Amino acid sequence: MNLDFDPYFPWNNPAGPLFWLASVGMLLLVLVTLATYRGVRGATGPRVMVLLVLRLLAFLLALGVFFRPTLVGIEGEKRQGVLLLALDDSKSMATADEAEGKSRYSRAIAHLEAARPLLTRLEEEQGVETRLYRFSSRVQPLDVESPGAPEGVITDFGGSLKALEEMQEAGREKLGLLLLSDGIDTGSRRVPARAAAAAWRRLECPLHTFWYGSPAADSSRRDVALVDIRTEPTPRISHGGEMRVTVEVDAPGYSKSRVRFKLLINGEAVEASAHLAGEEGAANRSGEVNMRQNEGNMVVLRHRPVQALGEVRVTVVACDPGRDDQPLPGEQNKLNNRITTFAQVSKEGMSILLVDKQRAWEPQVLADTLARDPNISIYTVWLRDDNGARVGGADADLLDLQKRFYDVVILGDVTPAQLEAASPGAATRIEEMVAERGAGLLMMGGYASFGNGGWQNTALARMLPLEMVAAPPVEEKVKMVPTAEGLRVCKYFMSIAEQGADSRQAWNSLRELDGYSRLGKMKGDGTLLASTAQGEPMLVAKLAHGKGRVLSFAGDTTHRWIRDKAAKALHQRFWQRLARWLARQDQQDSRAFLELDTRRLGVLPEKGLGFRVGVNGPDGKALENPSLKVTVLGPDGKPLGAGGKPAESGQPLGIRKEGGENLGEVEANWLAAPGVYTARLEASAKIADGSEISDTVEARFEIFQDDRELTRVSSDPRFMEGLAQEGGGTARRGEDLIEHLRSLLARPREAEQKVVSRHPDWKATTWSPFLMVYLLFFLSLLCGEWVLRRAWGLA
Numbered sequence: 001m002n003l004d005f006d007p008y009f010p011w012n013n014p015a016g017p018l019f020w021l022a023s024v025g026m027l028l029l030v031l032v033t034l035a036t037y038r039g040v041r042g043a044t045g046p047r048v049m050v051l052l053v054l055r056l057l058a059f060l061l062a063l064g065v066f067f068r069p070t071l072v073g074i075e076g077e078k079r080q081g082v083l084l085l086a087l088d089d090s091k092s093m094a095t096a097d098e099a100e101g102k103s104r105y106s107r108a109i110a111h112l113e114a115a116r117p118l119l120t121r122l123e124e125e126q127g128v129e130t131r132l133y134r135f136s137s138r139v140q141p142l143d144v145e146s147p148g149a150p151e152g153v154i155t156d157f158g159g160s161l162k163a164l165e166e167m168q169e170a171g172r173e174k175l176g177l178l179l180l181s182d183g184i185d186t187g188s189r190r191v192p193a194r195a196a197a198a199a200w201r202r203l204e205c206p207l208h209t210f211w212y213g214s215p216a217a218d219s220s221r222r223d224v225a226l227v228d229i230r231t232e233p234t235p236r237i238s239h240g241g242e243m244r245v246t247v248e249v250d251a252p253g254y255s256k257s258r259v260r261f262k263l264l265i266n267g268e269a270v271e272a273s274a275h276l277a278g279e280e281g282a283a284n285r286s287g288e289v290n291m292r293q294n295e296g297n298m299v300v301l302r303h304r305p306v307q308a309l310g311e312v313r314v315t316v317v318a319c320d321p322g323r324d325d326q327p328l329p330g331e332q333n334k335l336n337n338r339i340t341t342f343a344q345v346s347k348e349g350m351s352i353l354l355v356d357k358q359r360a361w362e363p364q365v366l367a368d369t370l371a372r373d374p375n376i377s378i379y380t381v382w383l384r385d386d387n388g389a390r391v392g393g394a395d396a397d398l399l400d401l402q403k404r405f406y407d408v409v410i411l412g413d414v415t416p417a418q419l420e421a422a423s424p425g426a427a428t429r430i431e432e433m434v435a436e437r438g439a440g441l442l443m444m445g446g447y448a449s450f451g452n453g454g455w456q457n458t459a460l461a462r463m464l465p466l467e468m469v470a471a472p473p474v475e476e477k478v479k480m481v482p483t484a485e486g487l488r489v490c491k492y493f494m495s496i497a498e499q500g501a502d503s504r505q506a507w508n509s510l511r512e513l514d515g516y517s518r519l520g521k522m523k524g525d526g527t528l529l530a531s532t533a534q535g536e537p538m539l540v541a542k543l544a545h546g547k548g549r550v551l552s553f554a555g556d557t558t559h560r561w562i563r564d565k566a567a568k569a570l571h572q573r574f575w576q577r578l579a580r581w582l583a584r585q586d587q588q589d590s591r592a593f594l595e596l597d598t599r600r601l602g603v604l605p606e607k608g609l610g611f612r613v614g615v616n617g618p619d620g621k622a623l624e625n626p627s628l629k630v631t632v633l634g635p636d637g638k639p640l641g642a643g644g645k646p647a648e649s650g651q652p653l654g655i656r657k658e659g660g661e662n663l664g665e666v667e668a669n670w671l672a673a674p675g676v677y678t679a680r681l682e683a684s685a686k687i688a689d690g691s692e693i694s695d696t697v698e699a700r701f702e703i704f705q706d707d708r709e710l711t712r713v714s715s716d717p718r719f720m721e722g723l724a725q726e727g728g729g730t731a732r733r734g735e736d737l738i739e740h741l742r743s744l745l746a747r748p749r750e751a752e753q754k755v756v757s758r759h760p761d762w763k764a765t766t767w768s769p770f771l772m773v774y775l776l777f778f779l780s781l782l783c784g785e786w787v788l789r790r791a792w793g794l795a
Helices: 019-038 045-069 104-114 116-126 156-165 195-200 362-371 417-420 425-435 486-488 501-508 565-582 717-726 734-746 767-791
Strands: 003-004 069-078 081-088 128-135 139-141 173-181 209-213 225-232 243-250 258-265 268-269 273-278 288-290 297-303 310-319 336-344 350-357 376-383 407-409 440-443 472-478 513-516 527-532 537-545 548-553 591-597 600-602 609-615 627-633 656-657 661-666 676-688 694-705 731-733 752-759
Touching: 019 045, 069 173, 069 565, 081 104, 081 156, 104 116, 104 173, 104 734, 116 128, 116 734, 128 156, 139 156, 156 195, 156 268, 173 717, 173 734, 195 209, 195 717, 209 717, 209 734, 225 336, 225 600, 243 258, 243 310, 243 336, 258 297, 336 694, 350 417, 350 565, 362 376, 376 417, 376 609, 407 425, 417 425, 425 440, 425 548, 440 565, 440 609, 486 527, 486 537, 537 565, 548 565, 591 676, 591 694, 600 661, 609 627, 609 676, 609 694, 627 661, 656 717, 731 734
Parallel strands: 081 128, 081 173, 173 209, 209 731, 350 376, 350 407, 407 440, 440 548, 600 694
Antiparallel strands: 003 069, 069 752, 128 139, 225 243, 243 297, 258 268, 258 288, 258 310, 273 297, 310 336, 472 513, 527 537, 537 548, 591 609, 609 661, 627 676, 656 661, 676 694
């Protein structure tokens, strides 16, 4: 052990002024002490010497902090080293393109078995420990004797290299990391592979890569694979609007081929045009698209109008244009021709078609009244004669029933012949819209309405709750009187008074109508909502025709109700609510909302699944301070508890307030298993009148098993070379592994390494008891000197 000093700057210079200043300071301390107590009573020689010694010791301890004296020892220690080997166990390593038809994985295992004697010699002769790992999406120990099968669904080089780095302890010499793989990187980009490789060079541990497989394995591959899908617009698609579905397609072997893409909503095929992204002008209505490249073809499908409501399952199928639902000739993998996701279709507003003849007052006043509701889009068609001519010109299909979805159809004073001329087959299509799509129909009175116009001989006859007869309209003023059943069953639009007021009085305050049409006899499925004072039916409802609703209204002069501001409000409330009732928007199926950032993610995604939740009030605006609880059901339908594991009750997810919205996230580690998950929101909130809204809504999303390990099988030597270059090593074929290990044996390592020990270690960054003892000793000297002076009367 040798005494050494490690002084702070500038105390490390013996010729410097601070060094000599310390020497002068010590001399002054001696002189001042002796001079101070000379001739003082009680200051005997021994006492003064004790005080002087204590002061000098404290001064020396203070200087010791700057000069840092230490005992240095040098000892020999056995040098420990470690060699790391990591084998790719992803599915692409099962490709049998090695010599003698062996798979890449089995060839690599054979090389590791052959290397066992060399690894043993490294340990015995040079003290090098060998650690074997397997990696794909995660890193695990490798047992060469029982290696198992390569089943990793992705190869995450960046994440695996970082995980290997974190698993190694400091202080051991690392001879290198040997990476055995085919170089197919299908992992996330959360940890870039090259950056992770460069970290090993900084650790002074070279990264050497050994690649397997054929770089030309994909040249004979023929496959059409749908690898990703998304729907737009997000987070909701408007009912009756357009849905855009974008699919990423890999087509090795079919880069110049024509492929047909079919769109299915809830399992039913729908009409959709298709084109490559950025080529809208080349859209094909039959869904056929020419592939341009082997990978990354972005195909866009467009469907309009969207008829389904709520959460829908969206599926795209790729098939042979000449053989419906069949794969292309020679296709090797038929399992990836179909891809699915989910979308939310909601009522963003209401679309109303008003068909009437060109006449004064009623139709225009009705259109203006409905248009005052910002959520209503009104489409008017004014017919002039039985040839279907329309004001403003004639078109092939004036009503556009094929392309546009209407929530409500209002037929005014027009004949069946006029309607047929304007849109051939319109009556049948309107009946289908109501029965199958849930639209609403209102037929109003007029000279050409109901039985007087011959409607009993059309497809609409089975919709109307009437046995119509040919009878002329009644030409006399008539009061419309609501029935008790009408106020009860259809309270939503028949109670026209403001909240708390008497609706019968409100109806009685309205003026008479100028006549009415004779509706005929009601059928058994009809509900009388209003009549004349004599009991003649005025307003009859069919509460359900398939999925839709139907109203028969005998009047056509409700504009007469408007005589002042109050009556105008009653008129507007009646018609706008009647329209919403026909469109089934009188009561929302769900007032709570749960919107997911996406409906499709890969297993263990880079980040979790974000969501937005809340509760809308009757006015459609989000309510303040709702009670919100979001849980997740796994693919097996069981709730997910802490950490995303199945549990008896679901673990509520955290919800934060940000920018006036309630946001949350399903953590990525919850999404480890493929399948369809369900996010469930249980919500409640109070509205203005003090009542409470309670609702539960669900939204499904899919976690899919990434199959890119099977769609890319050509090895990538360039990628392996890039990793080796960044990691400070070399890239070789797998057969060169044995040669590399022999080169390590040929470079003998020093058996021992010198270890320097310092006592004390002034630079220690961990807890040091010496420094604490040092401080206490210094303080005890100061306190002892002060106590003695007080006791001897020398203070």
